[in-house]
Amino acid sequence: MELYSTKHQVENVSLKEAIFKGLPADNGLYMPVEIPTLPPAFFDTIETRSFQEIALEVAKTLIGLEIPDNVLTEIVNDAINFDAPVKPVHDNIHVLELFHGPTLAFKDFGARFMSRLMSYFLQKDHQEINILVATSGDTGSAVAQGFLGVPNIHVYILYPKGKVSKIQEQQLTTNGQNITALEIEGTFDDCQRLVKEAFLDTQLNEKLNLTSANSINICRLIPQSFYYFYAYAQLKAKGKPVVVAVPSGNFGNLCGGLIAQKMGLPIRHFVAATNANDIVPAYLASGIFQAKPSVKTFSNAMDVGNPSNFPRMLALHDDAYEQVKANISGKAYTDEETVQTIQKIYQQTGYLLDPHGAVGYLGLKDYLTSLDEEVNGVFLATAHPAKFIDVVETAIENKVEIPELLAQVLNKPKEAIAMAPEFERLKSFLLNK
Numbered sequence: 001m002e003l004y005s006t007k008h009q010v011e012n013v014s015l016k017e018a019i020f021k022g023l024p025a026d027n028g029l030y031m032p033v034e035i036p037t038l039p040p041a042f043f044d045t046i047e048t049r050s051f052q053e054i055a056l057e058v059a060k061t062l063i064g065l066e067i068p069d070n071v072l073t074e075i076v077n078d079a080i081n082f083d084a085p086v087k088p089v090h091d092n093i094h095v096l097e098l099f100h101g102p103t104l105a106f107k108d109f110g111a112r113f114m115s116r117l118m119s120y121f122l123q124k125d126h127q128e129i130n131i132l133v134a135t136s137g138d139t140g141s142a143v144a145q146g147f148l149g150v151p152n153i154h155v156y157i158l159y160p161k162g163k164v165s166k167i168q169e170q171q172l173t174t175n176g177q178n179i180t181a182l183e184i185e186g187t188f189d190d191c192q193r194l195v196k197e198a199f200l201d202t203q204l205n206e207k208l209n210l211t212s213a214n215s216i217n218i219c220r221l222i223p224q225s226f227y228y229f230y231a232y233a234q235l236k237a238k239g240k241p242v243v244v245a246v247p248s249g250n251f252g253n254l255c256g257g258l259i260a261q262k263m264g265l266p267i268r269h270f271v272a273a274t275n276a277n278d279i280v281p282a283y284l285a286s287g288i289f290q291a292k293p294s295v296k297t298f299s300n301a302m303d304v305g306n307p308s309n310f311p312r313m314l315a316l317h318d319d320a321y322e323q324v325k326a327n328i329s330g331k332a333y334t335d336e337e338t339v340q341t342i343q344k345i346y347q348q349t350g351y352l353l354d355p356h357g358a359v360g361y362l363g364l365k366d367y368l369t370s371l372d373e374e375v376n377g378v379f380l381a382t383a384h385p386a387k388f389i390d391v392v393e394t395a396i397e398n399k400v401e402i403p404e405l406l407a408q409v410l411n412k413p414k415e416a417i418a419m420a421p422e423f424e425r426l427k428s429f430l431l432n433k
């Protein structure tokens with residue numbers, strides 16, 4: 001698999017180089033030079049295949065010969081070992097549940113695939129690496145889980161103080177071993193900026209072999225395309241075009257869907273739904289991309305003011321605004337709308353949304369209302385409602401059961417290093433480890 005930088009200032013690299021570099025030196029993002037399409041026969045029989053079989057076919061087609069088939073099979077089977085069911089909600093609205101992995105958020109797909117792929121390459125090279133990851137709540141815990149105890153890898157998680165849910169914080173800060181949590185006195189954007197600055201710092205890179213586990217790393221996006229195929233497989237028998245709504249922050253999830261679409265997956269249209277951090281909906285309305293400081297919302301994992309995958313979104317549409325606009329609609333929703341939706345859908349259907357899924361639902365519902373064609377709509381439920389128990393219990397005025405996997409972390413002691421959002425602080429901390 002050959003990858004180029006979206007800024008075109010550096011040479012193309014292999015998948016292995018892209019994974020371990022994380023970011024190209026020109027501060028662009030790696031993208032596949034070629035996104036091959038899957039043959040019609042694959043789509044003709046997709047509904048007869050298991051999730052793992054679909055994922056393997058997609059991975060092989062994208063990655064090509066760089067990883068032996070038997071290794072890729074093992075990685076996919078081991079990483080994608082939980083379901084992603086599509087369930088009806090009401091009318092032609094369905095939900096794709098992406099929270100059945102160990103940390104109960106969609107990040108488990110990416111983090112588990114990445115940890116296994118990195119371990120494979122590292123076993124061959126006997127190298128040690130350090131991973132930096134910025135999180136607004138879910139990436140950090142999925143990466144911690146995915147890499148816990150993996151030899152030769154240390155993970156540093158940067159999270160914004162007071163801006164993740166209580167359960168998310170417990171998941172991030174109670175791991176020990178090769179996982180260190182850094183509690184940054186700032187926003188998620190500060191965490192993301194610090195991580196990006198670290199990758200561009202020569203001294204840090206020479207000493208620490210740094211890479212990223214955020215969705216700026218292309219390795220995250222490959223598995224984030226698998227479940228779009230599987231959702232289509234589950235909806236295919238219904239026979240209508242498929243529209244997908246993605247609750248979005250950094251837009252890595254949506255880019256996974258766009259890659260799937262480029263590979264031939266017949267998705268009619270995407271809806272990018274956001275909270276008050278409306279950078280991409282504003283871009284879709286005006287053609288102007290303007291990053292802004294992030295604001296705190298109930299769907300905290302999407303509190304992103306400078307969505308890092310935006311250059312990939314553009315690249316996947318030949319850098320043409322008109323193409324992006326034709327393929328993706330966008331809309332932003334307030335916390336009030338989010339809470340009302342959780343309440344209303346629970347009362348009317350019994351289905352319990354988390355705040356992120358609620359934003360996705362709203363995006364889908366509004367888009368479908370504007371259509372005069374019959375389609376099957378599916379929105380992505382990106383996290384389990386119990387991860388945001390305060391918001392959800394207030395919305396439904398009822399108790400939410402906490403799954404055992406979350407309950408286990410609740411009483412563990414928190415271990416996090418407090419840090420000001422200054423790059424020199426992070427640098428000196430990392431150099432002195």
Ligand SMILES: Cc1ncc(COP(=O)(O)O)c(C=O)c1O
Pocket residue numbers: 105106137138139215247248249250251252253254301302356382383
């Ligand atoms: C629960 C949840 N939903 C949605 C998102 C947004 O996904 P993305 O950043 O890929 O747009 C995130 C974080 O990334 C998340 O944790």
Ligand SMILES: N[C@@H](CCOP(=O)(O)O)C(=O)O
Pocket residue numbers: 134135136137138139140213214215216249250252253301302308
């Ligand atoms: N919402 C994310 C923020 C980081 O996103 P990523 O997909 O770019 O890693 C989170 O939950 O941490």
